[in-house]
Amino acid sequence: xxxxxxxxxxxxxxxxxxxxxxxxxxxxxxxxxxxxxxxxxxxxxxxxxxxxxxxxxxxxxxxxxxxxxxxxxxxxxxxxxxxxxxxxxxxxxxxxxxxxxxxxxxxxxxxxxxxxxxxxxxxxxxxxxxxxxxxxxxxxxxxxxxxxxxxxxxxxxxxxxxxxxxxxxxxxxxxxxxxxxxxxxxxxxxxxxxxxxxxxxxxxxxxxxxxxxxxxxxxxxxxxxxxxxxxxxxxxxxxxxxxxxxxxxxxxxxxxxxxxxxxxxxxxxxxxxxxxxxxxxxxxxxxxxxxxxxxxxxxxxxxxxxxxxxxxxxxxxxxxxxxx
Amino acid sequence: xxxxxxxxxxxxxxxxxxxxxxxxxxxxxxxxxxxxxxxxxxxxxxxxxxxxxxxxxxxxxxxxxxxxxxxxxxxxxxxxxxxxxxxxxxxxxxxxxxxxxxxxxxxxxxxxxxxxxxxxxxxxxxxxxxxxxxxxxxxxxxxxxxxxxxxxxxxxxxxxxxxxxxxxxxxxxxxxxxxxxxxxxxxxxxxxxxxxxxxxxxxxxxxxxxxxxxxxxxxxxxxxxxxxxxxxxxxxxxxxxxxxxx
Ligand SMILES: Nc1ncnc2c1ncn2[C@@H]1O[C@H](COP(=O)(O)OP(=O)(O)OP(=O)(O)O)[C@@H](O)[C@H]1O
Ligand SMILES: [Mg+2]
Numbered sequence: 001x002x003x004x005x006x007x008x009x010x011x012x013x014x015x016x017x018x019x020x021x022x023x024x025x026x027x028x029x030x031x032x033x034x035x036x037x038x039x040x041x042x043x044x045x046x047x048x049x050x051x052x053x054x055x056x057x058x059x060x061x062x063x064x065x066x067x068x069x070x071x072x073x074x075x076x077x078x079x080x081x082x083x084x085x086x087x088x089x090x091x092x093x094x095x096x097x098x099x100x101x102x103x104x105x106x107x108x109x110x111x112x113x114x115x116x117x118x119x120x121x122x123x124x125x126x127x128x129x130x131x132x133x134x135x136x137x138x139x140x141x142x143x144x145x146x147x148x149x150x151x152x153x154x155x156x157x158x159x160x161x162x163x164x165x166x167x168x169x170x171x172x173x174x175x176x177x178x179x180x181x182x183x184x185x186x187x188x189x190x191x192x193x194x195x196x197x198x199x200x201x202x203x204x205x206x207x208x209x210x211x212x213x214x215x216x217x218x219x220x221x222x223x224x225x226x227x228x229x230x231x232x233x234x235x236x237x238x239x240x241x242x243x244x245x246x247x248x249x250x251x252x253x254x255x256x257x258x259x260x261x262x263x264x265x266x267x268x269x270x271x272x273x274x275x276x277x278x279x280x281x282x283x284x285x286x287x288x289x290x291x292x293x294x295x296x297x298x299x300x301x302x303x304x305x306x307x308x309x310x311x312x313x314x315x316x317x318x319x320x321x322x323x324x
Numbered sequence: 325x326x327x328x329x330x331x332x333x334x335x336x337x338x339x340x341x342x343x344x345x346x347x348x349x350x351x352x353x354x355x356x357x358x359x360x361x362x363x364x365x366x367x368x369x370x371x372x373x374x375x376x377x378x379x380x381x382x383x384x385x386x387x388x389x390x391x392x393x394x395x396x397x398x399x400x401x402x403x404x405x406x407x408x409x410x411x412x413x414x415x416x417x418x419x420x421x422x423x424x425x426x427x428x429x430x431x432x433x434x435x436x437x438x439x440x441x442x443x444x445x446x447x448x449x450x451x452x453x454x455x456x457x458x459x460x461x462x463x464x465x466x467x468x469x470x471x472x473x474x475x476x477x478x479x480x481x482x483x484x485x486x487x488x489x490x491x492x493x494x495x496x497x498x499x500x501x502x503x504x505x506x507x508x509x510x511x512x513x514x515x516x517x518x519x520x521x522x523x524x525x526x527x528x529x530x531x532x533x534x535x536x537x538x539x540x541x542x543x544x545x546x547x548x549x550x551x552x553x554x555x556x557x558x559x560x561x562x563x564x565x566x567x568x569x570x
């Protein structure tokens with residue numbers, strides 16, 4: 001929370017100067033584009049006559065109408081309650097996006113035909129690879145964080161070498177190193193396990209740092225109180241320190257989960273049939289690249305939204321003990 | 325025959341080159357109430373934190389409840405579960421309700437059932453007179469209430485001795501008395517206590533012995549009447565005159 005002041009200030013979008021500036025900016029912006037050839041020009045036909053021949057007057061009228069609609073929209077939304085505001089703005093942005101995609105003239109039947117395979121093979125593999133990697137990375141992160149905070153020289157050295165190395169190399173290179181390098185040592189490894197291993201190790205390194213800073217953020221008094229009751233290291237860590245560190249750890253970890261979901265597309269370079277790989281190959285045959293890329297983009301986005309929702313639920317759960 | 329709960333012999337402790345404790349000798353017998361006072365930085369906290377080995381001492385012997393404390397000991401938990409400690413800044417577990425704060429010790433250390441731990445916890449919350457706060461979280465309580473929960477949390481382990489490190493010095497004046505009343509109640513019931521505090525009225529009322537520390541040494545000790553009426557050392561006189569001036 002930004003903890004708003006209790007003194008009500010006037011809503012920004014209802015201040016005359018703000019509306020005026022906004023109007024002028026939008027008006028100027030659309031004056032520079034010639035929209036008379038688009039569907040917007042068609043809509044304005046009753047006012048400006050034949051759009052293509054309307055010239056400077058047509059441009060002016062179109063920009064004026066857009067600026068009025070935009071400002072009216074913003075001012076009206078300003079009256080709504082917070083939740084309604086958020087919903088309306090989301091929907092409007094989404095509509096704009098759809099309008100943008102519509103300009104590609106996508107073939108919907110083609111998308112509908114390929115979508116099932118994209119989901120059952122591609123999305124499934126993506127989620128499967130990321131989910132396993134996330135679990136392994138979290139386990140590595142807890143061990144790594146404890147090692148980095150310990151006074152044991154070996155543990156610290158190994159953990160800091162590990163985080164330094166895996167944060168220091170590009171993930172793509174790690175994928176190649178593991179897939180092509182391990183067989184040199186005599187371990188033949190399949191593409192999927194190799195991908196999972198690379199993702200786990202790389203994200204484990206980043207998350208080690210997140211967990212370490214989370215654990216460090218807990219006041220020393222909590223350790224002392226826990227010890228003075230008689231709890232050993234295990235209980236102190238699991239039941240006292242980690243639960244308090246979680247609210248600090250969760251937001252950046254949520255970021256990592258979402259980022260991992262998309263970075264899993266890097267394992268397509270070693271031939272894993274995940275979402276990105278399929279999106280590229282399925283569209284190739286009939287040169288319908290955009291259809292497949294946009295379908296895949298929507299699927300990635302959808303899963304990310306699910307992760308965001310889960311994260312906000314967990315954050316709310318941990319906010320309980322902070323409420324006064 | 326009296327029973328020694330804490331026995332400190334010729335203890336010294338250093339932080340790097342700085343000597344915090346110098347040749348400290350002290351015994352605490354069962355049922356004894358001891359108040360430790362002294363100027364800031366004299367090593368009072370450090371001394372009582374050695375009693376449950378939150379701090380390590382380098383020279384001398386400390387025996388608590390029959391168990392000697394040293395770096396190689398395996399059963400430090402055995403000592404700690406018998407020694408309750410109350411901190412200046414309460415150090416309650418903020419992610420647990422007040423009731424859970426009091427239940428976890430017995431449940432996770434002694435393996436007591438949840439129902440029984442709950443019964444004990446409620447009983448001790450009753451005793452510090454805040455049973456109605458049991459289901460709140462620590463941040464929702466006032467400082468004085470939090471400190472009383474901290475006392476209840478320690479009592480739930482049914483320790484042989486309670487250590488207090490300036491339990492009232494982070495509190496507003498009107499909350500000090502509610503905590504001191506709780507502590508006086510404990511003393512009446514025969515709890516063995518070692519309190520670091522500057523509350524001289526409390527010391528006068530409940531202490532069997534007042535100990536004055538300066539620069540890591542025990543300078544003077546005695547029964548409260550004698551200690552306050554005619555202190556022997558110049559340093560003690562100065563300290564008492566400063567603290568009683570207000
Ligand atoms: N971790 C540490 N490292 C170095 N020096 C320390 C450390 N902890 C305490 N000291 C020093 O040891 C001395 C004794 O500290 P201690 O906290 O025991 O004093 P105190 O008598 O409890 O004082 P106060 O009344 O202010 O709480 C102080 O001079 C302090 O600066
Ligand atoms: Mg102190």
